[in-house]
Amino acid sequence: MLNRQVFLVVAWVFLLALTVACATEEGPIGAEVAHGQIVGTDGATIGDFTFTQGVGGLLLYVEVEGLTPGGHGIHLHSIGACSPDFKASAGHIDTVDKPHGLLNPDGVHDGDLPNIYAAADGTAKAEIFTTLVELETLLDDDGSAVVIHAQPDDHVTQPIGGAGDRVGCGVIEKS
Template sequence: MKTLSLCATLALLPASAFAQDATANLMGPDGSDMGRVTLTQTPNGVIVSLDAQGLDEGEHGFHVHETGACSPDFEAAGGHYNPTGAEHGMKNEAGAHAGDMPNIYANAEGGAKADAFLHDVSLEEGVEGTLFDDDGSAIIIHAQADTYEAEAGAGDRVACGIIGEN
């Protein structure tokens, strides 16, 4: 009975109660600090927690991208993280990419805080879906909202951070 009680308690703890296994420091195209993303491995996937600033007010696409690079420009991060070759979009029957996350919303001051959960990724090296493959992974925030359809339509990349192990 104590085990059940402990498991129920752990399930209700906020993401901050677990060790943060990886981080991505976000930067703007001009190199400015735009916040931080923390990633926490759980038994069922990865919790992604965003604390960003300097964004335009409104919705923005928020994704894990396939390459751990932000320079010479944010296109260096490649496409969405997609180790299984799925199509894009949470509304697409053939989607979504493993790195697709819900849109975030920046307030009038340009700040955004959000948590997302990715079932099909891992922070463990050498396992299927690891974000720490040979070329790493990055977090990208886009200028507009993702459509959640087959075509993302989220526009320019306005923030990028390379995911690094803690």
């Protein structure tokens, strides 16, 4: 009986170690992952992000610094390009031809995400889950970008929820 218990404990420890060894920093084994660096208006890197595709949706982890304290709109833009003013990233991803805003009664488009909030020191960390878009869409022929705005998104006002200027941008790249 004792030998069987020892065997079960050893087997359990082995399986646990194997599970940990198979996971990566970028996501669980087998999961599609993408990443990128966020640059500020001066071209300096101010943060990074990682997308992990799950069965039920897409998980975005973002970490950024140098923001003004408070809320900031964050959206998925339709072109994977970040020029100095970030206009090359075009508008929000909208494959469903819906208006902007998570709270819009007429629906939402794919690039809408909840706001992120910067602390008094200008840093923000967030995990955002969305079912509105998949990684495959973000990695299409012209790519996609994560764009951070100067103000919070009110999730209704057109076209960007009153979120103001673009203050950060990152091209989404397959890991």
